[in-house]
Amino acid sequence: xxxxxxVFEQGMIYSIMALGIYITYxxxxxxxxxxxxxxxxxxxxxxxxxxxxxxxxxxxxxxCVAGAAAGICTGVIHVKFKVRDLLAGIxxxxxxxxxxLCIAGKANLPIYGKxxxxxxxxxxxxxxxxxxxxxxxxxxxxVTMILKYLLDWYLSTKSxxxxxxxxxxxxxxxxxxxxKGTVKIVGLAISNALVTxxxxxxxxxxxxxxxxxxxxxxxxxxxSVIIGxxxxxxxxFIRLTSSVVIGSIIYKGCVAxxxxxxxxxxxxxxxxxxxxLAILIVSMERSAKAKPAxxxxxxxxxxNPDGDSDAKVVE
Amino acid sequence: xxxxxxxxxxxNRGTVNETCIFDDFNLRIEEGEFxxxxxxxxxxxxxxxxxxxxxxxxxxxSVMIDGNDITGQREYVRNRIIGRVYQNPSSGVCPSMNIIExxxxxxxxxxxxxxxxxxxxxxxxxxxxxxxxxxxGLEDKMHIPVGSLSGGQRQxxxxxxxxxxxxxxxxxxxxxxxxxxxxxxxxMELTDKIxxxxxxTTIMVTHNLKYAVEYGNRLIMxxxxxxxxxxxxxxxxxxxxxxxxxxxYEISIERGN
Ligand SMILES: Nc1ncnc2c1ncn2[C@@H]1O[C@H](COP(=O)(O)OP(=O)(O)OP(=O)(O)O)[C@@H](O)[C@H]1O
Ligand SMILES: [Mg+2]
Numbered sequence: 001x002x003x004x005x006x007v008f009e010q011g012m013i014y015s016i017m018a019l020g021i022y023i024t025y026x027x028x029x030x031x032x033x034x035x036x037x038x039x040x041x042x043x044x045x046x047x048x049x050x051x052x053x054x055x056x057x058x059x060x061x062x063x064c065v066a067g068a069a070a071g072i073c074t075g076v077i078h079v080k081f082k083v084r085d086l087l088a089g090i091x092x093x094x095x096x097x098x099x100x101l102c103i104a105g106k107a108n109l110p111i112y113g114k115x116x117x118x119x120x121x122x123x124x125x126x127x128x129x130x131x132x133x134x135x136x137x138x139x140x141x142x143v144t145m146i147l148k149y150l151l152d153w154y155l156s157t158k159s160x161x162x163x164x165x166x167x168x169x170x171x172x173x174x175x176x177x178x179x180k181g182t183v184k185i186v187g188l189a190i191s192n193a194l195v196t197x198x199x200x201x202x203x204x205x206x207x208x209x210x211x212x213x214x215x216x217x218x219x220x221x222x223x224s225v226i227i228g229x230x231x232x233x234x235x236x237f238i239r240l241t242s243s244v245v246i247g248s249i250i251y252k253g254c255v256a257x258x259x260x261x262x263x264x265x266x267x268x269x270x271x272x273x274x275x276x277l278a279i280l281i282v283s284m285e286r287s288a289k290a291k292p293a294x295x296x297x298x299x300x301x302x303x304n305p306d307g308d309s310d311a312k313v314v315e
Numbered sequence: 316x317x318x319x320x321x322x323x324x325x326x327n328r329g330t331v332n333e334t335c336i337f338d339d340f341n342l343r344i345e346e347g348e349f350x351x352x353x354x355x356x357x358x359x360x361x362x363x364x365x366x367x368x369x370x371x372x373x374x375x376x377s378v379m380i381d382g383n384d385i386t387g388q389r390e391y392v393r394n395r396i397i398g399r400v401y402q403n404p405s406s407g408v409c410p411s412m413n414i415i416e417x418x419x420x421x422x423x424x425x426x427x428x429x430x431x432x433x434x435x436x437x438x439x440x441x442x443x444x445x446x447x448x449x450x451x452g453l454e455d456k457m458h459i460p461v462g463s464l465s466g467g468q469r470q471x472x473x474x475x476x477x478x479x480x481x482x483x484x485x486x487x488x489x490x491x492x493x494x495x496x497x498x499x500x501x502x503m504e505l506t507d508k509i510x511x512x513x514x515x516t517t518i519m520v521t522h523n524l525k526y527a528v529e530y531g532n533r534l535i536m537x538x539x540x541x542x543x544x545x546x547x548x549x550x551x552x553x554x555x556x557x558x559x560x561x562x563x564y565e566i567s568i569e570r571g572n
Contacts, residue, residue, distance in 0.1 A: 177392065
């Protein structure tokens with residue numbers, strides 16, 4: 001039970017980060033490594049502010065702004081200075097390491113006993129008695145859903161459509177009289193804002209910041225996106241953003257099972273990498289089988305040419 | 316009015332592969348003209364369109380619209396008054412988005428892409444009626460990702476998309492080349508109708524001499540970076556496919572093959 005709860009808690013916290021990666025990797029077609037720096041930056045912001053008894057919601061908003069700023073930097077490096085996408089991300093990832101270390105002040109900053117989004121007066125009063133164990137998971141669920149629906153809404157706006165268009169065929173963005181560089185920068189800003197907020201929530205749930213929590217973020221996010229997409233591709237009524245969230249929970253479940261089966265937790269990154277490889281191979285085989293049915297990124301899951309069905313519905 | 320003045324354009328300047336496409340090229344297109352451009356492969360037709368639209372830099376010269384020098388203007392700014400159908404059918408559409416979504420993006424051209432809802436349900440019937448004029452059955456495929464349409468269907472859709480909003484210039488690069496003869500005929504009729512209705516200045520590159528002769532009120536033949544033939548008004552009306560073909564042979568004999 002506790003294991004299941006913690007899978008859901010962490011799965012949903014990571015899913016916010018996975019939504020960010022969904023924007024860059026799937027929509028923008030931009031492999032953005034900035035996330036390995038912006039995720040721990042969110043954690044550092046949470047730890048630094050909360051250890052000074054500041055409002056945990058304010059910490060989340062600060063993380064959002066800081067993440068957007070980091071995304072804008074990556075975007076400007078790529079668009080204005082014409083640095084390749086991968087390199088622009090690596091540059092920012094490296095720079096952010098120092099940034100989050102400075103924000104936190106040291107390489108490890110615990111925040112035990114401080115009030116967080118999950119642990120504060122009003123919330124504790126609301127979840128009294130037997131509801132107590134579900135406190136964290138309910139709050140995370142609410143936050144995740146709010147952010148998911150905000151993203152869904154954004155992707156249905158004109159600005160969101162242009163964002164989807166720029167990853168698809170940037171010539172058309174130019175023909176519409178819009179600067180494609182600006183659109184990419186906006187996309188990176190939104191993506192990194194989500195990732196940083198995810199890091200901020202992660203630190204609040206785990207009650208510490210650690211400088212080494214960054215590396216691997218990208219891989220976890222990618223794995224979640226790919227699991228969600230390939231498993232739920234044929235379930236046309238599920239929005240892609242929802243499948244990313246579900247994918248992230250499934251991924252966390254897999255990792256939890258691996259550890260439960262006796263893998264030492266020091267092997268976590270290795271498990272992550274191997275699991276990701278396995279997922280990649282499986283999903284590639286699946287998509288090869290499913291013919292080149294042009295992947296539909298339709299936000300309303302509209303265009304799904306129904307093919308042969310070996311779709312597993314996971315709920 | 317559109318003017319190209321003393322254009323010089325090199326590809327791969329300063330390398331062994333340096334090629335000069337234009338050296339002191341001049342062209343003036345009056346408002347409301349419908350210009351057909353013909354010329355052999357590699358004669359610089361697409362390059363000329365790219366220069367007009369600002370897609371590629373030039374080495375010398377200037378591009379003027381209505382007397383204003385727009386040489387330094389960014390491509391996306393220029394595109395606000397230009398509708399363009401590319402030689403490559405994939406360039407004018409978003410493959411992973413469906414027809415309605417593609418049309419909705421095109422329908423917003425000219426205003427800002429802000430936080431309003433992109434798809435306006437009231438417009439969908441209008442999109443459908445525009446597409447049914449093409450007789451390609453696209454009106455029944457409104458929810459299918461455009462990437463799974465055929466090249467010709469995509470090209471026809473790009474034409475509709477690029478002319479959805481008011482525009483000053485229409486740039487067509489072999490926009491019927493990917494179409495079967497019957498559809499090509501339909502698309503040419505539609506193009507002509509759009510040009511007449513919207514009074515839009517049009518430049519149409521084509522390898523189909525019949526269309527070049529039949530449509531438009533001016534005909535230009537490009538060869539080695541020059542307009543070696545430029546027919547207007549009555550003279551163009553009295554010119555047939557054979558005359559153009561004759562000129563083609565003439566230049567290839569000059570070249571010695
Ligand atoms: N990006 C480029 N780099 C180098 N050379 C180029 C480039 N684009 C075009 N060229 C060369 O410029 C010349 C003109 O090309 P362009 O595409 O304008 O021809 P075109 O008249 O449109 O031909 P077609 O009828 O085949 O479309 C060709 O010889 C081509 O090889
Ligand atoms: Mg060409």
